[in-house]
Amino acid sequence: MGAEARFDRTLVRWTICYWFAVYVLLTLRSITAGHPHLGTQAMLRVPMIAIGIGFCALIHVLLQRFDARTLEVRAFVALAASIVSTFAFSVAAYLLFVVLPGIWADEVGFVVTVSYFAFQILWIFPAWTLLRYYFQLRSEVALVPDEAGFIDEFWPKHLGRLVRVAAADIDWIEAEGDYVRLHAAGHSYLIRSTLGGIAARLDPAEFIRIHRRHIVARKAIVSMTRDHGGRLSIGLTNGTTVPAGRSYARGLKP
Numbered sequence: 001m002g003a004e005a006r007f008d009r010t011l012v013r014w015t016i017c018y019w020f021a022v023y024v025l026l027t028l029r030s031i032t033a034g035h036p037h038l039g040t041q042a043m044l045r046v047p048m049i050a051i052g053i054g055f056c057a058l059i060h061v062l063l064q065r066f067d068a069r070t071l072e073v074r075a076f077v078a079l080a081a082s083i084v085s086t087f088a089f090s091v092a093a094y095l096l097f098v099v100l101p102g103i104w105a106d107e108v109g110f111v112v113t114v115s116y117f118a119f120q121i122l123w124i125f126p127a128w129t130l131l132r133y134y135f136q137l138r139s140e141v142a143l144v145p146d147e148a149g150f151i152d153e154f155w156p157k158h159l160g161r162l163v164r165v166a167a168a169d170i171d172w173i174e175a176e177g178d179y180v181r182l183h184a185a186g187h188s189y190l191i192r193s194t195l196g197g198i199a200a201r202l203d204p205a206e207f208i209r210i211h212r213r214h215i216v217a218r219k220a221i222v223s224m225t226r227d228h229g230g231r232l233s234i235g236l237t238n239g240t241t242v243p244a245g246r247s248y249a250r251g252l253k254p
Contacts, residue, residue, distance in 0.1 A: 010135050015056055018128055019049045026121075044096050051092050055085040056128055063132070071178055078133075082125040089124070090117035136192075150203040154182060156189040165189055167206070171220040171238055173198065175213040186238070210234055210244040 023045055030041055059081045066077045094114050154165045169184040175195040182189045199209045209215045216234055223235035224244075232244040 007136055011060070011132060014131060014135065015053060015128070018131060019053055019056075022052070022121075022124055023049050029120075041097070048089075048093055048096055052089055052124065055089055055125065056132075059085060059125065059129060060132060063129075078129050079126070082129050085125045086122055087114065087118050089121060090114045093117045093121075151198070151201045154189070154191060156182065156191040158189050163189070167202065170207075171217055171236055172240065172242055173207075173215040174242075183238075183240070208248075210242065210248045212245055212248075214242050214244075216242060 026045060027038075027042055030038055059078075062081055063074070063078060066074050091114055094110065094117060097117075098113060151167050153167060155162045156165060157163075165182055165184050171183050173183065173195065174181050176190065178192060179190050180193050180195050180198060182191065195209075195213065195215065199207075199215055202215065206219070207215055207217055216236065220236045220238070221234055222237050225233050225235070227233070231246075234242045234244055236242065
């Protein structure tokens with residue numbers, strides 16, 4: 001199973017658990033506050049939970065479209081989606097809890113009531129969005145260990161589909177912000193991970209980290225040269241030259 005499928009399954013399970021916890025917390029709040037018609041409220045919260053899960057699904061689809069953008073753009077989109085969902089959920093709560101039952105009067109008006117609902121549940125969608133990102137970071141890279149426990153293959157998303165990239169085919173890996181780029185067989189593939197996280201799972205007999213931003217396959221190294229300042233550069237079989245950091249160069253033989 002690819003990382004994307006594992007992530008989706010994990011997110012669905014935890015979303016259901018999350019909204020069950022929300023249901024319990026909101027019901028306990030009504031009980032401790034002494035609200036009337038507790039049975040009616042408990043029943044009405046069931047469709048509200050379904051609506052909340054639906055909003056989370058919409059947020060998930062939206063955030064997927066921005067997965068390749070910068071951290072700042074993704075943070076803005078996540079925050080905006082959380083705020084909009086909070087108020088849309090509050091409007092739905094007003095309709096279900098005030099308008100449809102008709103067993104208690106709306107004495108303070110639509111805007112005030114919706115704002116009250118929004119204030120009460122303001123934490124729900126931002127907290128769920130953070131939960132989504134947490135599980136995405138845990139599963140998106142699709143690291144598949146071999147018998148020795150090292151990464152044997154990657155499953156990055158490329159042109160709208162998951163593709164298999166064997167670790168043995170990789171020439172070098174470079175960091176790009178919140179992502180790393182795999183260079184293999186003349187192609188490159190972007191995945192979300194830290195370079196240090198991948199370095200810790202690669203077989204050190206096959207790969208070596210030569211820079212804070214670069215990892216190279218030992219088999220791909222064809223030359224090592226130093227300039228007049230003593231800086232070391234690594235030549236690879238595909239013609240690429242990659243700089244080596246001083247602290248990492250000790251593992252190489254110039």
